[in-house]
Amino acid sequence: MMPEAVSSIAPVTSRPAAAREEPSQSSLVGVDPIEQITMMENHDDAYYAWKRAGLRDRIALHLDAHIDLFWFYEKDPDRLLEARSLKEQERMLAETPGWNLGRLSEKDLVHIGNFVYPALKEGILKEFYWILPDNMVNGRKQLRLIRDIFEALVQTNPKEVTNVRQSERSVTAEICGRGATACSLSELPKFSQRVLLDIDTDFLVIDRFSDHYPYAHPGSPKPWIWPCELVDRLKQQAIRTDFVTIAYSVEGGYTPLGYKYLGDDLATILRDPVQYAGRRRLMALKRQGTLDRVSGSDRQALQHYQEALELAPEDPSTHYHLAHLWRAQGNEDQAKLHYRHAVQLDPTYRTAYKNSGPTYEALGQWKMARAEYETALRLDLDDPHAYSGIGRILIEEKKWYDAIECFHRALRLGEEGPQVHHHLGYVYAKLKRWDEAVTHLQNAVTSKQLEADTHLWLGHIYFKTKRWEQAMEAFKACLRLGLGPPIVPWRLGRLYLRKRLFYKAFRRYRDALRGYRRLVTWYLRRAFRSISQLLVRRLRHETLG
């Protein structure tokens, strides 16, 4: 169910009667100015913002196209050693299925996919509402998908995630003994108290579980709801809040960079519905420009963005859109000029996610990804991310030497190291140039995203070059970080055998065999499913024929 289009919000001076009785420190969304709005790129910073503010027992409205609720190991295993009796310890073990025995730090454990879980666990949140875009909770089939997500949480954390239920319009569960509900904005109950409003900008853009989920549509779709419409709907629900967190989520490919400004617009409206009136014209022009662009009317889009630029010459998003529109018109000089302006005004516009290349890569669409990177180079010949992206595509094409050249060029142009070093290390390993591979992989270990993979490759290289102790440490690091393809315990088993640590070797070989068994089962199931689908298709074809 799509919301009714609401073009603007007029400042309201009178408030609903019920709202007058609410705590005076909170604001009625869309009516009162909200002072405490924290903007962030990565959504997990919301958890740290809540913690810093000392919030406790709050209801959170989490507007997001993604769940952010995955479970992870308990942070402090030493708590087990504080048990006063064996019985108490056994109870602790039964209550929490996994403990962070590898001593990963909070920084390693908490990420954009799970930060809500520790917030619930630590009592920052007492109730959690995951509000999804309307299309994603519209109907039984969609709700079934949400329920599957919750059921998957039960599989990994049966003690903490219980009572998953699907109703006509929502899915509910208990997480760490606290209520969790997934529903649309319209299905929210009336709250008698202030809530934490936690919004991901991708909520405005991603509106369905499509083939490219969890990423935004790489073809830059138009938002399904605009900031003013969202605020209006929150106002209709009489939401009161005193603390808002807004994540851009551009990094990772969730919010297209072109729509990052929607997060800022949202903050502008929430921060001061009166002052917002002064920016309404600018927002309307950019919105019209976007709609023109999506409908293929690039000339009209250009006109609208030019008008927007006159109103706000320092607005990076307008320059960014103008750059792409001029490029589409074949005016490369204007395109470059506006792109440079956008980056000067907001250096984050030089992100690796400034185009859909990384998303196409994640979807395995290499040709499309390459086209995106080549376009990026037309806007900025010194774009390190584009060289890095082309390097990754060359790896797929097994063009090792060309890939090396691209990665080195990216490094020279200032590409942030770890990921490029990781890929360079991988390529050198493929070429059996072990020393260069090790040097680059060691530089890459600092990358949180690729740390486990980097240890895996270091392990393989150390193993091949007979540096047994280092290989063992690298493989152990892989396991600690949760990366456990069967080859890791298998090789660890062999390394333990070398050290005559027979018991450990036995355990690792056993783990490896279990892993291989799971892998074979998975492949067999997939093959069976493919064959069945093929047979069904053939049968249908014959029936129709």
Next chain:
Amino acid sequence: MRRLDSIPVKCGKSSWHPLEGEVVLIDRDEGELIRFNAIGAEIWQVVDGQRTVQDIVDHICNTFEVKRRRAEKDVIRFLKQLRSREFIEELEEGHPA
């Protein structure tokens, strides 16, 4: 740990705590929580980098009603298991028995 005068020492990689006469230990390498029974706990607690295997056997004989030959065999076997899991190592100073 074949020699009675070798000196075992804890590796210090694991956290542990005595509890109701037993010892609970976190093996961070393997990601496991391990419990030692009363005798194992006693042996673990006297592994201090000072005492030789012989000293530990003496301590066990004095603490529990067990024959020396049996205690020697059990202590050595247990210490070997601890070493195989890298909970302890052997100090170099020991001399052949």
